[in-house]
Amino acid sequence: MNWYIKGILTEKILPFIVVENNGIGYKIRVSFTTFSSLPEPGDEVKIFTYLSLKNEDFEIFGFSSSKERDIFLRLIEIPKIGPKTAISIFNTLSVEDFENAINNSDPKVLARAKNVSKKLAESIILELAGKISFESRGVAKDAYDALKSLGFSDKDISPILNDVLKNIKNPEDVEEIIKEVLKRLR
DSSP, X not given: OOXXXXXXXXXXXXXXXXXXXXXXXXXXXXXXXXXXXXXXXXXXXXEEEEEEEETTEEEEEEEXXXXXXXXXXHHXXXXXXXXXXXXXXXXXXXXXXXXXXXXXXXXXXHTTSTTOOHHHHHHHHHHHTTTSOOGGGTHHHHHHHHHHHTTOOHHHHHHHHHHHHHHOSOTTOXXXXXXXXXXXXX
């Protein structure tokens, strides 16, 4: 229904903010990560949003970046994860920390979030492995893109690429990374 709201930030009371747009104040639930990145009340903001409808109640969830919202949307597709659990992950982890936990298959990091058990963290990793981009990882992204262009799937590339990145002697050599992943893929 709505994708973002741009307006004046009028209130900040964790876990909510109020953004006024055209004379209407929108109460938006945000994570600590988003809350921390916002300016003081009175400034203009752009908040990426998700409208949750449940049992005739609705709530707007807000994010400081489209990337955080996109990961949130992937999370709520996973069984046993609702919007409040998904947002609680970003109360504990930044987007970068979350991506690293997924890409490194590290359930302990995810399990630090409220309402996320080790078993649920493992499910999250299983569901999102390969679906979270390597874009914040420089050389890894170049290797990932090259492997994708060769026709390999996310599901095949991600676990092997993560393992290679942990164990390779020169993690800045894209060619060496690609060769090692190709050895393991064939």
